[in-house]
Amino acid sequence: MLTVAHTLPALLWEDPLLAKYVEEAVAKTAENISPLYRLDAFDWTVLTVYFALLFVLSLYGAYRIKQVVEFWRYRKIGPRPAATFADGELPRVTVQLPLFNEVYVVERLLAAVTAFDYPRERLEIQVLDDSTDETRDTAARAVERYRAEGFRISYVQRDDRTGFKAGALENGLKTATGELVAIFDADFVPKPDCLRKLIHFFTDPLVGCAQMRWSHINGSYNLLTRLQTILLDGHFVIEQTVRNRTGGFFNFNGTAGVWRRRAIELSGGWQHDTLTEDTDLSFRAQLMGWRFVYLLDEDAPSEVPVEINAFKAQQRRWA
Numbered sequence: 001m002l003t004v005a006h007t008l009p010a011l012l013w014e015d016p017l018l019a020k021y022v023e024e025a026v027a028k029t030a031e032n033i034s035p036l037y038r039l040d041a042f043d044w045t046v047l048t049v050y051f052a053l054l055f056v057l058s059l060y061g062a063y064r065i066k067q068v069v070e071f072w073r074y075r076k077i078g079p080r081p082a083a084t085f086a087d088g089e090l091p092r093v094t095v096q097l098p099l100f101n102e103v104y105v106v107e108r109l110l111a112a113v114t115a116f117d118y119p120r121e122r123l124e125i126q127v128l129d130d131s132t133d134e135t136r137d138t139a140a141r142a143v144e145r146y147r148a149e150g151f152r153i154s155y156v157q158r159d160d161r162t163g164f165k166a167g168a169l170e171n172g173l174k175t176a177t178g179e180l181v182a183i184f185d186a187d188f189v190p191k192p193d194c195l196r197k198l199i200h201f202f203t204d205p206l207v208g209c210a211q212m213r214w215s216h217i218n219g220s221y222n223l224l225t226r227l228q229t230i231l232l233d234g235h236f237v238i239e240q241t242v243r244n245r246t247g248g249f250f251n252f253n254g255t256a257g258v259w260r261r262r263a264i265e266l267s268g269g270w271q272h273d274t275l276t277e278d279t280d281l282s283f284r285a286q287l288m289g290w291r292f293v294y295l296l297d298e299d300a301p302s303e304v305p306v307e308i309n310a311f312k313a314q315q316r317r318w319a
Helices: 004-014 016-037 041-074 106-113 135-148 164-173 194-203 223-245 261-266 277-287 308-318
Strands: 093-099 123-129 152-157 180-183 207-216 257-260 291-302
Touching (some): 041 223, 093 164, 106 123, 123 135, 123 164, 135 152, 223 291, 223 308, 257 261
Parallel strands (some): 093 123
8 A cells, every 4th residue: 555655746746736735835834933943142152051061071071081091000000118217217297186076086086096006206196176165175185194195195276266277287387396297187087007108108308298098987878978988989099099190280188198297388388368278288389399199008097977967068168
């Protein structure tokens, strides 16, 4: 059986009037629908913005793919210290612990830091407490307890929070005695051997900072913590590793790392005019020629927020 599609051309060929009618109908239909497809200035603006954003996202996607490829290429090539310190030549280390209303985790942090496998006579601990709640009393009591056990530990509290975390770190440096400065936030639980593994990179006089990868002690607690772990690992496992292995700049992440004190001072110290004081100091130091080391295989366990309000507050601070 012939279909309409097969019979219509034959009918038009045989009947000129029908052909003319169809031609006029098609023309009228085209006139009626063509305004729907006529682009005005607004349409062109929307399309231009759309394709511009699409182009930018494509570039970013290509960059991320490049990072994944380079991570796969360099994943087994890690930094190694130029030499090692003899036990009798270990450098003095000041551990700075900036706090702000961290009553639930401060004792855990101090227990981890006082368990470091490092000579007590060469280890100084500074509790830099800007808290406004009961963290003050909890931290002060813990400091007195550890001081009685023979630790060189001090409790430093400021009357005002000028410079916030950067101001607290800067204030602590005024009385610090260490050649190296390790920094840990309150939600971290550093491992006992972390200092032993990091300090040997500073046998190279050009190394200004050594940064550890963050790991997550509660990463599988719920869906929110699992999502945070994925996002943070994208930065700490892939991005930071690739930047360091390919000779690019990367930033100290504000915690879980060790600085050479001289690198901090010669690079201008902690600045108060930015909320990203860690990135600011990192780039100033690297522009001055200091080398940074990123340790993918050495992790510093941390705790991520388990509920949405705490997560939003954390992201607000970081942003």
